[in-house]
Amino acid sequence: MRAASLVLVMTLLIATALPALAAPCPAPPANHPPARWHHQYLWEALATRQYVVGDIRIHVAPIYNLSDPDEDAWYAHTVDALHVPTHDQTVRDQLLFRSGEPVRASLIYQTERRLRDLEFLQRVAITPAGCHDNRVDVDVNVKDAWTLKPEISFTRIGGDNIVQFELEEENLLGYGKTIAVGHLHGTQRNQNYVDYFDPALAGSRWQLFASLANLSDGYNRAVSIERPFFANTTAWSGGASFVDQQTDVNFYNRGERSWAAVDRTRQLSLSWQHLVAWDGVNGWRAGLRYIDDSYDYGGLRAIEPALRPPPGLPDRQFRGLQATVSFFQDRYATFHNLRLVGRAEDYNLGWAASTAFGYFPTAFGSSSNAWIGGVSATYGMRLPAHSVLFMNGGFGGRYARNAWRGSYAGAGATYYNQHFGTQTLVAHLDADWRLRADPEDQLYLGGLAGLRGYPNYFRAGDRRWQFTLEDRILTSRFVLETFQVGYVFFVDAGQTHQFNGHGWSPVFSDIGGGLRFGNARFSFANVIYVTVAVPLVRRSEAGGYQIIIGDVVNF
Numbered sequence: 001m002r003a004a005s006l007v008l009v010m011t012l013l014i015a016t017a018l019p020a021l022a023a024p025c026p027a028p029p030a031n032h033p034p035a036r037w038h039h040q041y042l043w044e045a046l047a048t049r050q051y052v053v054g055d056i057r058i059h060v061a062p063i064y065n066l067s068d069p070d071e072d073a074w075y076a077h078t079v080d081a082l083h084v085p086t087h088d089q090t091v092r093d094q095l096l097f098r099s100g101e102p103v104r105a106s107l108i109y110q111t112e113r114r115l116r117d118l119e120f121l122q123r124v125a126i127t128p129a130g131c132h133d134n135r136v137d138v139d140v141n142v143k144d145a146w147t148l149k150p151e152i153s154f155t156r157i158g159g160d161n162i163v164q165f166e167l168e169e170e171n172l173l174g175y176g177k178t179i180a181v182g183h184l185h186g187t188q189r190n191q192n193y194v195d196y197f198d199p200a201l202a203g204s205r206w207q208l209f210a211s212l213a214n215l216s217d218g219y220n221r222a223v224s225i226e227r228p229f230f231a232n233t234t235a236w237s238g239g240a241s242f243v244d245q246q247t248d249v250n251f252y253n254r255g256e257r258s259w260a261a262v263d264r265t266r267q268l269s270l271s272w273q274h275l276v277a278w279d280g281v282n283g284w285r286a287g288l289r290y291i292d293d294s295y296d297y298g299g300l301r302a303i304e305p306a307l308r309p310p311p312g313l314p315d316r317q318f319r320g321l322q323a324t325v326s327f328f329q330d331r332y333a334t335f336h337n338l339r340l341v342g343r344a345e346d347y348n349l350g351w352a353a354s355t356a357f358g359y360f361p362t363a364f365g366s367s368s369n370a371w372i373g374g375v376s377a378t379y380g381m382r383l384p385a386h387s388v389l390f391m392n393g394g395f396g397g398r399y400a401r402n403a404w405r406g407s408y409a410g411a412g413a414t415y416y417n418q419h420f421g422t423q424t425l426v427a428h429l430d431a432d433w434r435l436r437a438d439p440e441d442q443l444y445l446g447g448l449a450g451l452r453g454y455p456n457y458f459r460a461g462d463r464r465w466q467f468t469l470e471d472r473i474l475t476s477r478f479v480l481e482t483f484q485v486g487y488v489f490f491v492d493a494g495q496t497h498q499f500n501g502h503g504w505s506p507v508f509s510d511i512g513g514g515l516r517f518g519n520a521r522f523s524f525a526n527v528i529y530v531t532v533a534v535p536l537v538r539r540s541e542a543g544g545y546q547i548i549i550g551d552v553v554n555f
Contacts, residue, residue: 025131026051036333036349037112039127043105046128046136051103054135056095058088061143063122063521064481071481079146079521086120086144090176093200094118095140096231103136106280106330110231113332113346115140118199120147120171122343122521146522147171168195176200189247190216205230218246218262229273232283232330236274243267249297249439251311252457254539255446258307262298263440267291273324281350282329289322289356292365297439308460309500313439317367318398322358327351331380335388337424337474338416339555340526341484341518347390353377360398370400374408387417397435407435414555424472428555431465445494445508452492453510453533453546461496461505468492468555472516484518488531509536512548527551 026049028041035041063083064076096111097104108126115124122143129137147170168180178197184190193213201208206227213220226239249263273287297313329350338345357373360366374396381389390413397407412430419425432443445451446458450466470490477485493509514531529552534545 025128025136037109038125038334040105040109042128043103043108046103047105051131051134051136053097053099053101053103054132054137056092056099056138056140057129058091059139059141060086060088060091061141063144063146073481075480083144083146084171084174086142086171086176087174090174091115091140091142093203107231109332114230115142116344116346118176120145120176124344215247217248220245220247229285233278234275236272238272241267241269251308251442251460252444253307253460255455255458256304256307258304259310260301260303261313261439264296265294267293281331283327285326287324289324291318291320291322291358293318311439315367317365318360318370318372319365320358320360322356322372324354324356326354337418341474341486342520343526347380347388348378349380349382351377351379368400370398372398385417385419387415387419390414403436405436406438406441408441409433422474426468426470426472426555428468429465432463434462437462443496445496448552450492450494451508451510452490452512452548453535454508459496459498459505459508461498463497464494466492466494474518478520482519482521484520486516486518487513488516488529489513492533506537510534511536527553529553
């Protein structure tokens with residue numbers, strides 16, 4: 001009898017405990033539109049039923065999965081053995097939710113996006129691990145990337161070679177800090193530099209960046225400390241930045257340098273913004289910025305003066321306050337293989353717009369009384385047939401001495417179509433305009449600026465448009481289980497409005513193709529092009545063809 005009673009008591013205790021241990025998480029609705037991000041509807045169901053966050057477990061996977069026979073190779077063992085894994089606390093410092101807080105699906109997704117912005121992580125997934133007592137345990141799964149870059153890189157585009165020797169660590173000792181020491185032989189100058197970036201200063205929300213560079217034509221020193229809007233509901237942001245540099249400002253046309261002058265620039269900025277309103281999708285922010293900028297130029301040096309008229313070099317000093325207002329929507333969605341290869345890409349399918357206007361009087365030390373401001377906006381939208389469109393535009397300038405100066409306007413659009421699965425069709429169009437452009441804000445076409453079949457700085461002007469149509473084909477083949485092989489074919493076209501009243505240039509175009517590699521293991525250069533481009537409109541200075549090597553496309 002006593003034994004039977006003991007069995008009954010134990011059975012009741014187990015029956016009482018089992019629901020707490022094995023209660024399933026609420027299921028998302030059976031019928032719902034396609035999710036914008038992974039596990040979206042599951043997290044929204046947990047939030048609707050007022051679950052709170054339980055235990056948060058961080059799981060950091062190594063660069064290679066050595067239990068996979070395809071990845072079990074000598075180089076994978078070597079990389080994993082040399083790599084210092086990311087510390088759990090480094091990941092935890094970036095989380096926007098804590099144990100004991102109510103589940104908010106938007107914060108889960110914002111955290112995923114925040115972690116994906118850290119280049120030392122390849123993949124990120126935040127998943128429910130189990131539900132009990134109205135609590136949901138959370139698994140934060142991340143996969144490390146190789147972050148130590150003893151790099152010797154070579155990029156060739158527009159007839160120019162860019163060679164870089166660098167030792168960079170983007171996840172110093174697993175703490176998420178970046179330090180880089182290197183030498184760059186570029187198209188305009190050579191430089192030796194040291195950079196440092198801390199995305200979570202002393203475990204806080206503050207970020208620190210510092211840079212020191214000795215240039216073949218001067219120097220550059222920069223430092224900034226910032227507390228950004230790390231979440232949609234963040235109440236405020238603030239920061240300070242300082243830049244002091246001296247370089248040559250160069251003016252080109254037809255691929256050749258025509259004029260040059262020494263440019264001494266000093267910039268100081270103090271900013272603060274406050275969240276004005278947030279309704280879960282739409283938000284408003286407003287703030288103030290103090291600006292103290294100066295631009296001083298040396299004498300103009302003629303190199304090939306026949307190529308273009310001499311530019312103006314007005315020394316400028318701006319000191320004053322600027323008011324800022326911004327509107328933003330959180331309609332982010334996750335995509336794959338649009339710009340990158342093999343990594344999740346997060347883009348906003350909604351509006352983001354900002355404006356800044358201020359007055360810079362001589363009483364504060366400005367070189368002239370000036371109104372300075374601008375407006376910019378971006379918008380994204382889904383289209384039929386597995387397509388998405390992103391658009392951007394903006395205009396601005398300053399009004400001083402009874403005229404508009406340093407004024408600009410621009411707009412662009414990029415269309416992606418993935419109807420064919422392994423193929424991504426891309427169409428990109430942008431147009432820009434300048435009025436009395438500042439020396440450091442010139443418009444060029446060619447090489448790095450839109451026409452891959454032509455030299456860098458092939459044409460200069462005060463207006464420009466360019467168009468690219470590209471077919472990106474991705475295969476399932478890998479080189480050393482690290483570089484995913486793909487192909488690319490493209491057509492570029494563009495035109496500039498020339499100086500001195502010469503009107504519009506001819507419409508230049510090129511065609512090209514080659515290999516496109518996706519870097520699946522390292523934190524740098526996710527996409528590498530190895531292609532050839534041939535100009536379709538010939539000019540003597542264009543040459544017969546251009547070889548393009550490197551990560552040279554930004555859409």
